[in-house]
Amino acid sequence: MNGLVLLGDALVLSGFVDALVDFLGPSNLGTVLLDGLAKAALYVMIASGLTLVFGLMGVLNFAHGSLTMVGAYLGGLLLVLTAGTATGGVTRILLFLLAVVTVFAILAAVGGLLEVGLIRPIYDRPPLYQILLTFGVTLALDEFVRIVVSFYGIQPISEWQAALATKPAALSQSYAFAGVSARGLALFQILFGVATIVAIWAFLTKTRYGLFVRAGSEDGEMLAALGVDVQRVFTLVFALGTGIAGVAGVLLAWDPSWGASVPLAAETLLPAFVVVIIGGLGTFRGTVVAAGIVGMTDATMTWWFQNFVDFTGLPEMTIFLILVLTLVWRPQGLYGVSEVGGH
């Protein structure tokens, strides 16, 4: 009996060593690295708006995932309406960029109205009010979208196939470079994520409003005493945050792993919170680093569950383990400060 157990252990160990050697080969490692970067890019897109809003305003926006979902449907709608079957790949990319700009503008306007109409009146209330309010917004938005898409005969639970079908063929293919296989969509997502990081970083560090946002994140009262209309900065940042959430949705509408669907709201909210908490509530740099960690972990564990461990929950379990360890080791997150929010 003991001999059988030892034999079994030896076989598992041997299989693990074989898988490890396979994983560390340049081909698999390169592929996992690219997949990890693509996932990190998506996580940055999903979480950036959330962290900007919390950093400045101290508001935990539970409607963030729903705004991403609305962005996915709006972006999908624009692409379905404009990209016909004869539309070429380059034109589809241009239409995608047009959809990004349009969805950003619409969601930013919605965000501005939400901030002025709903959130501003309860700034002075305890955080529970903001959580309940934004949670209420998410329930209302989810049901509204469910009713609308069902009315037009679209299945609200599964990914909207018509929107997925507008993706250019070039993004559906895989490309090989020096033995490393890369999905076209993954490369596109990496490019888009990098462009978003650069744009947000430039806004925060190179513009006067970005300076106000960073100052207000530390001490809103002092900023107001220097003559800056902090309420206006709040509105701008909330609009920016919801706009970015919408743009993330447009990007996800082309990804078959996500796609435009009503459950996308909850599916994106959870990883957004995980990334923001690991990085540190309210720090953009922390969000970028945490998205990189979570993305790489996700891609690595996905490879392991596909090739060695027969457990589909391995990526999620590992990510939540990192979250728990972060909370134990540094409750304020990697780059967070002990207290954030200036009001």
Added chain:
Amino acid sequence: MSLLSLSNVHTYYGESHVLEGIDIDVHEGEVVALIGRNGVGKTTTLRSVLQLTQPRDGSITYRGEELVGLGTHEVAQRGLGWIPEERRMFGQLTVEENIRVAVPDAGDEAAALDQAFETFPDLESRRDADASDLSGGQQQMLALARGLVGENDLLLVDEPSEGLAPLIVDAVADALNAAAEHTTILLVEQNLPLALDLADRFYVIDHGTVVDSGDTSDVTADDDRLRRYLSA
């Protein structure tokens, strides 16, 4: 006409009645000191002027215009600057960014930086350092610089010497004296000799009301008239 006038101002923190009918006048070009023990309402008076804590009753006018009910940024935009207790730097912003954020017009940033570094040369060598990395004295210099570049006609200065070494206190006093040549100052200061040295007039506050006032030339730091309100 007074530059700043507080009339029968009542301010509360929750149900705690902190200012119980304060009356103060500040005229253009003078330095006025608010003196009194800890917790009598000096800082709350400055916060009430800035509408950081809104009075429930009374009137605060600046150049004849009512401030009560305005937003804090609107008060500041009228030319009132605040150099708060504990400095309240934006710690994760650099020295340069802390100064830039206080300049009302983006086009004036370069000139404001030149002015700040000319007044406080120690700050120039640390212009790219995070404000949280500065010493206490350097942070106070930065707080003063931030107040001075704001094109303010009235500076509300709260405990500028608190926690500083004597040598640094002298430098702060010099900077405030220089600022007083072209700016009106309402000063809260526990260091009585320093307050009397800097100010033209004083108000003694006790239990949320003004209990004495006069010219600083008429009193000394160990005068019984002041000491009875300052000793614990």
